[in-house]
Amino acid sequence: MNFFSLVSVELKKIKQSKILLILLVPVLMMWVPGIMNSDFSFDTRGIPITPENNFFIQGYMGMVWFMIPASLVICTVLLIQTERSHGGIVKMLSLPVSSAKLCLAKFSVLILLASAQMLMTVCAYYISAALVSRIQDYDFILDPLYVCGNTLGIYAGAIPMSAVFWMVACLIQTPVFSVGIGLASIVPSVLIINTKIWFAYPMSYPFYLLMVQYGKAAEGMYDTRIDWLPWLPAAILITAAALAIACVRFGAAERK
Secondary structure (H helix, E strand, C coil): CCHHHHHHHHHHHHHCCCHHHHHHHHHHHHHHHHHHCHHHHHCCCCCCCCHHHHHHHHHHHHHHHHHHHHHHHHHHHHHHHHHHHCCHHHHHHCCCCCHHHHHHHHHHHHHHHHHHHHHHHHHHHHHHHHHHHHHHCCCCCCCHHHHHHHHHHHHHHHHHHHHHHHHHHHHCCCHHHHHHHHHHHHCCHHHHCCCCCHHHCHHHHHHHHHHHHHHHHCCCCCCCCCCHHHHHHHHHHHHHHHHHHHHHHCCHHHHC
């Protein structure tokens, strides 16, 4: 069985699950209040930013800081526990397929779920922006290339974080502890992006990228330069190390 076949099997397993609904709920939680309080987009508090950019940044801020990471934490645990609760992981490990390949197939599903949530976020933004434009009689709709480009960047920045969460889920058998550690790791990201070692903390990557865009939209507020060095090498190393550990530990308890 090749890798793509394994991914296809994993996607079929979650087809009837409620994971996509779980991904949709935080998207609605972020954008519905934005619609209801759309007049606040004009209150920039002296910050040199346009209302449409303010609406976009504020809507995405809650998503990249907490909702997207929290969704990834929950999805990682659900993907692991779905197999453990029905003994499916034992059957998987009995197949003539390496456990590392099985692990990477499930991680690929996690990444695909993250992409689905990002697509939901883009759709929710445009629906919200269209509604707010009618309510406020002001054009809040930004260029699709700008919105999709930023969303794609945030998605790419979330991959190292996803790898770390997946590693934690593979290492810790108790789902409560796995979720707790994952959620607790999200909170410091706001503070860490303002330190010199932010590149060593993958949970801060999506928020960092959004703040770079905030700096471009509100001139003089934040640094608009992305420090690719040492960020890119660090991100690649962290992702590779986390996935390597996850592959080694995947199904370790069941193999005993």
